[in-house]
Amino acid sequence: MDLNIEKGGKKRVVIIGGGFGGLELAKRLRRSGMQIVLIDKNNYHQFQPLIYQVASAGMEPSSISFPFRRIFQRYRDFYFRLAEVESIDFTAKTVITSIGNIGYDYLVLAAGATTNFFGNERIKAAALPMKTTSEATAIRNLVLTNIERAITSTDSQERQALLNVVIVGGGATGVELAGVISEMKRTILPRDYPDLDSSLMNIYLIQGARRLLPAMDPTSSAAAEQFLRSMGVNVILSKLVKDYQDHRVQMDDGSSIATRTFIWVSGITGVRFGNIGNEMIGRGGRIKVDAYNRVPGAKDVFVIGDQAIMSGDEAYPDGHPQLAQVAIQQGRLLAENLKRMEKGRALQPFHYHNLGAMATVGRNKAVAEFRLFKTQGWFAWFLWLVVHLRSILGIRNKMVVLLNWIWNYVNYNQSLRLIFSTGKSCGKDD
Amino acid sequence: MDLNIEKGGKKRVVIIGGGFGGLELAKRLRRSGMQIVLIDKNNYHQFQPLIYQVASAGMEPSSISFPFRRIFQRYRDFYFRLAEVESIDFTAKTVITSIGNIGYDYLVLAAGATTNFFGNERIKAAALPMKTTSEATAIRNLVLTNIERAITSTDSQERQALLNVVIVGGGATGVELAGVISEMKRTILPRDYPDLDSSLMNIYLIQGARRLLPAMDPTSSAAAEQFLRSMGVNVILSKLVKDYQDHRVQMDDGSSIATRTFIWVSGITGVRFGNIGNEMIGRGGRIKVDAYNRVPGAKDVFVIGDQAIMSGDEAYPDGHPQLAQVAIQQGRLLAENLKRMEKGRALQPFHYHNLGAMATVGRNKAVAEFRLFKTQGWFAWFLWLVVHLRSILGIRNKMVVLLNWIWNYVNYNQSLRLIFSTGKSCGKDD
Secondary structure (H helix, E strand, O other), X not given: OEOOEOOOOOOXXXXXXXXXXXXXXXXXXXXXXXXXXXXXXXXXXXXXXXXXXHHOOOOOHHHHXXXXXXXXXXXXXXXXXXXXXXXXXXXXOEEEEOOEEEEOOXXXXXXXXXXXXXXXXXXXXXXXXXXXXXXXXXXXXXXXXXXXXXXXXXXXXXXHHHHEEEEEOOOHHHHHHHHHHHHHHHHHHHHHOOOOOHHHOEEEEXXXXXXXXXXXXXXXXXXXXXXXXXXXXXXXXXXXXXXXXXXXXXXOOOOEEEOOEEEEOOOEEEOOOEOOOHHHEOHHHOEEEOOOOEOOOOOOEEEOHHHEEEOOOOOOOOOXXXXXXXXXXXXXXXXXXXXXHHOOOOOOOOOOOOOOEEEEEEOOEEXXXXXXXXXXXXXXXXXXXXXXXXXXXXXXXXXXXXHHHHHHHHHOOOOOOOOOOOHHHHHOOO | OEOOEOOOOOOEEEEEOOOHHHHHHHHHOOOOOOEEEXXXXXOEEEOHHHHHHHHOOOOOHHHHEEEHHHHOOOOOOEEEXXXXXXXXXXXOOEEEEOOEEEEOOEEEEOOOEEEOOOOOHHXXXXXXXOOOHHHHHHHHHHHHHHHHHHHHOOOHHXXXXXXXXXXXXXXXXXXXXXXXXXXXXXXXXXXXXXXXXHHHOEEEEEOOOOOOOOOXXXXXXXXXXXXXXXXXXXXXXXXXXXXXXXXXXXXXXXXEEEOOEEEEOOOEEEOOOEOOOHHHEOHHHOEEEXXXXXXXXXXXXXXXXXXXXEOOOOOOOXXXXXXXXXXXXXXXXXXXXXXXXXXXXXXXXXXXXXXXXXXXXXXXEEEEEOOOXXXXXXXXXXXXXXXXXXXXXXXXXXXHHHHHHHHHHHHOOOOOOOOOOOHHHHHOOO
């Protein structure tokens, strides 16, 4: 038996990755008559849009993480397996994992993307990425530890490097992270660290492109930049980070910033497994798929979400943006298409229905754009809260997150500034 | 300046350790006219009595941890320093720490106790202790990971070892941990792991003494044992664990139990710093103090709580039990005595006022004993809840813990079964 799962005469769908896409697909295949096996290297789904609040100690990792087994408690013929996928044998229709092999009738890759350091090993070794809750916890620990170290540092240059936070990447993640850290500086630092001059803390947001939030409308970019500058964030545009040496971030124009808190949210690349040849890979390390999310030439292998790059959706000739909504909509359609295949019916091609985009910068400050209107400021911020609260899984987590937000809003004073040891933080920096 | 703290003509009290004793002392010294410096290796106070609920995934670490800087936000001339104490120079009246040296006028050691493996290196390398929230998180991760591994294990002996939980130590911690893990087996396993026969999970509680909870009355011990047995825990009395080899816990009568989840809560020993000579150490690795918690011969050095063993309290000729209440009462009296010393007045000797003892075993099941009465069952359990909720710091944490408990009580179904990577778990076992 594969991974101790009896097949029992049903078709088996193996889904690799329980992010937004894989989760939606698995849910939609309930009562499809097929057996579902979900493989993930974590035992929980992470709600990625709020990970930056974990990094700023405003939210607990558990509030935005949900155990898969809990989500699928009432599903029949559903199996979760905690494993790392090593490679895929397309001929034998088998997935090779860290805990054994499993055969499939349909295979769906939904493993998402990982941080792209663009081949720079020194940056990779020094910078903290922020794609997972573990990584966000490591950032929280580092920010807090460096503040503690700054207090007793006897070298003023070292102290400044400990208090400079450099965030590379001006997409939504970078903008949101710069925003919360600047709020932490303004509201928390003066109270928690009376023996530190909080004005010494500098937050830098470095963006290679000419504007922040390049995936959004220029009015949103301008508003976000204006919000951040009003909050004291040093926004640096049109500069590329080339290196990190002697605790300094080096930019392509020769300038540099001393920092011990070097955060890299500048790019992502699709997760790769063994035996996936380069001929299958498109832009951004993503696996090329047709309009049915199918790998060309393989009738039973699909890729959805950030890991896929689709040709065939006319409005998106260069592939879709790597957003939760794309993954969710692809998961939803693929569930339908798999059921259609079982009935011998024709497949439906995917067309992304753009529901809009939003990014929050701070208290009452966000940018949002929809098909019919754009808005910036408190109303965008309110919409952002509603949309994200709605999307969080589970009543308990919704309640916890909402109470948390209300508490923080009224109080400015979350008590989660705990430096818990994590695997990640031990190896990084010195 | 010592650790960047200006003394400004005041007397300085350096407190090492912000557990129950150190925290109480620091709070009581507010407005004493003295400068307070609290040194701890964590940036948060941990509420130890509930750590076992973190291990069973019923409670978040953050719910029972409180950042020191938050607690002392409104204190004047109070300084927190995140550091490890290396040694103490009693002649120069200086504490040597990982981040520099600091002089003191009064020094109070309140660093508590750590797990005692009684010199057995193999047990130390294999067993998980549970004195801190990090350690409790590591236990949570191991229990959950081993269940996941058991599901796909193809070797029935290995599977059984993965599903056997062995807890060594029948004090309150061991009893409470065995209780929550057996509730997890009963309520969570069948729902979260439908593809696992939950009856295969065995929980063993091994106690060297002839009864559980030896510090309590025999009626309480008997009730706790009865509760645990009714919950399916294998209680093993009068056996000492001698070794751990080939994934088996070896007992002194030659019997052994196969397990990959080996938890050691069998004893503690006082925290030691460099230059504290053996002549200063009494039973249990604790530093000997007189009735004023003073180290004999040193007029300005005090030890309180688990780290101290006092002679001079007539009712406790062998020293006090290592309980939160003792530490709190010693911290409170020492604050008074330091103020008295400043005024040239005579010191008051310490007498422990025993407020009672309690241990919870499970849902509606606890034992409690007070001066006037003893009780077992739901009323003891209710008292336990009230007493512990009252003691948790901060309104927000009280609310979070209470909501958590209510949710779990009604629902039997907490969603905190998240395997987050921690520094501890990576090194242990294979």
